[in-house]
Amino acid sequence: MAELLTIGDLARRTGLSISAIRFYEARGLVQSLRSSGNQRRFLRGDIRRLSFILIAQRVGLSLAEIETELVALPQSRNPTRADWQRISTRIHGRLEERIALLQRTRDRLGGCIGCGCLSLDTCALYNPADRAAHGGAGPRYLLGDEPGGY
Structure with a gap:
């Protein structure tokens, strides 16, 4: 089985608080496994998922838009380069619209x-x-x- 991370390890790697990770887990954006002691364990790929959430929010995607994209990723394995490329292609137009809005705002x-x-x-x-x-x-x-x- 792939190396699993504790919620504390995941928080340190992503810069998110533990409560934020729990929030995203409750929304279904990441999914934990449970240890024999019922402690949360996460796949290493969840670092990418959470990093995507952080970046997507910074560029203006709503949580609903982020959820729509992440639901397409497999939960049972780490996302591949092809998985991320599909998301990138889908959000490209939305990012271009936001860039145009920012430029118009700056200019006008x-x-x-x-x-x-x-x-x-x-x-x-x-x-x-x-x-x-x-x-x-x-x-x-x-x-x-x-x-x-x-």
């Missing part, structure tokens, strides 16, 4: 964001009569609508 935050506030002097130029409102609620231009597109 000092100007009109299409929120309909009409409080800045430039809003009268970028968003006259609150045209952005036709696209829906929220900061329309940061969400991807183009100024003057209404």
Whole structure:
């Protein structure tokens, strides 16, 4: 049988707290085995699973999105390079969308964001009569609508 890790070892290797690992276990994102003394033991591959969770959260994936991806991985063996490649391919588009949103935010935050506030002097130029409102609620231009597109 593959080398198993205690929950403390897993916490040290991932930088997560034991309570966070228990939380992810309760959500089904990692699965422990039980020793004869009923102590949790984890596969070494769970280091990768938990590391993926940390990175995915940092790049903006929701816990639901992370769960959707991890449910596709086998629980009974360590994930392979091909397993991770399939996840990478599936989330690539979502990451590209987030990158585009961050770039738009960086580039437009000092100007009109299409929120309909009409409080800045430039809003009268970028968003006259609150045209952005036709696209829906929220900061329309940061969400991807183009100024003057209404």
